[in-house]
Amino acid sequence: MQKYMKAGLLIIVLVVPALVFLYLKTFGENHYTLPKFVPLIDSTSGNVMMKENPNPKWNEPKMDTVFHTIPSFSLTDQDGKTFSSEGLKGKIYVANFFFTRCGSICPKMSSQLTRLQDVFLNSPEVTFISLSVDPSHDTPEEMKKYAKEYDAKEGKWFFLTGDRKQIYPLAVKGFYVPVADASEYDKAVKTPDETFIHSEKMILVDKEGFIRGFYDGTNKKEVDRLMMEIKVLQKIYETEK
Known part of the structure; x- marks a missing residue:
């Protein structure tokens, strides 16, 4: 026995x-998942907009939420070249808003972006854009010096400037982060850091232009999470091939 x-x-x-x-x-x-952010709202009903899922799997709903996508834009990069958002199609990218004279949160964000750039240096589908909220001062020449300070790699990390009337609405209505020029309503402000109010958030955008996350760019742990979620997005696209 x-x-x-x-x-x-x-x-x-x-x-x-x-x-x-x-x-x-x-x-x-x-299974790799990462949520989409900013669902679109029907202005007449106040309800979240929905669309029919053309090929739902057995465990998926027949209707999908309609999400906001980043609108098209055209700005100028640190080399004085036209930068079109068309070049971001098919890429995973991280965006943030900064200005070269910033002495508060921008150096922290830019240092963290340098770290992210190093991690994804050999991933051509991942790129980075930093948009100036002080475009009247931040000429391509100024941004070129700033880019060199943070070891920005050509073709990998772009610093963008242009018309403020385009950049500010793009920040608020496109990337859903706040930005303001305090001198417009407070004549007492004198220093650049008092003048330009902008978010510390980094925004993760997928290949289709959907926002996939917001992260505190001054916080290493938050940026570590961003790093991980970029890798999750890469895995999602790999499994979809």
């Missing part, structure tokens, strides 16, 4: 793991 029990245990030890492995290999599937 004891002999048969030992034989049975041996079978369990050897066979069960093999069966589990075969099951996982055959039926197992890795």
